[in-house]
Every structure is written in structure tokens, then in C-alpha cells.
Amino acid sequence: xxxxAYNPQKGRLETLxxxxxxxxxxxxxxxxxxxxxxxxxxNGGLLIKSGFDHPVYLYDVSRADIxxxxxxxxxxxxxxx
Numbered sequence: 033x034x035x036x037a038y039n040p041q042k043g044r045l046e047t048l049x050x051x052x053x054x055x056x057x058x059x060x061x062x063x064x065x066x067x068x069x070x071x072x073x074x075n076g077g078l079l080i081k082s083g084f085d086h087p088v089y090l091y092d093v094s095r096a097d098i099x100x101x102x103x104x105x106x107x108x109x110x111x112x113x
Contacts, residue, residue: 037079037089040112050074058095060102068105071095080109
């Protein structure tokens with residue numbers, strides 16, 4: 033599936049080919065406004081999704097690196113946008 037994501041390393045939106053499966057995606061049900069709703073391992077990086085915004089794609093990070101944590105994903109997202 034094609035996914036339009038913000039790549040802060042390139043400073044622009046780009047189209048990624050992503051397959052969202054239970055094996056590579058962690059979804060968070062307890063969410064408030066602006067919080068991380070899902071994190072997905074993708075092409076050697078991490079796709080962080082919040083609400084209706086474009087997901088953020090970060091290189092060289094995985095769900096395991098951040099302990100599958102919604103809070104750590106949000107911190108990474110805020111550091112990079």
C-alpha cells in the first residue's frame with residue numbers, strides 16, 4: 033500500500049510502500065488529541081502516525097528500539113518535526 037509520509041531528514045513528503053500487518057505495527061487505543069495512534073516498522077525505519085496528520089518516517093529506528101512505547105514515539109516525533 034502506498035503511504036504519503038513526512039520525511040524530516042529530507043524535509044519533504046514522500047511516498048512509501050508499506051504493508052501494515054500485526055507483525056510490524058503497534059496500534060494504541062488510548063489516545064487523546066495529537067497523540068501517537070500507531071507505529072510501524074518500515075524499510076529499516078519507523079513510521080509514526082498521529083491522528084489525521086501525515087505519518088512521520090524516521091530512519092534507523094525500530095519499534096523495539098523505543099520499547100514499543102507510545103510516549104517515546106511521540107518524543108521522537110516532536111524532536112524531528
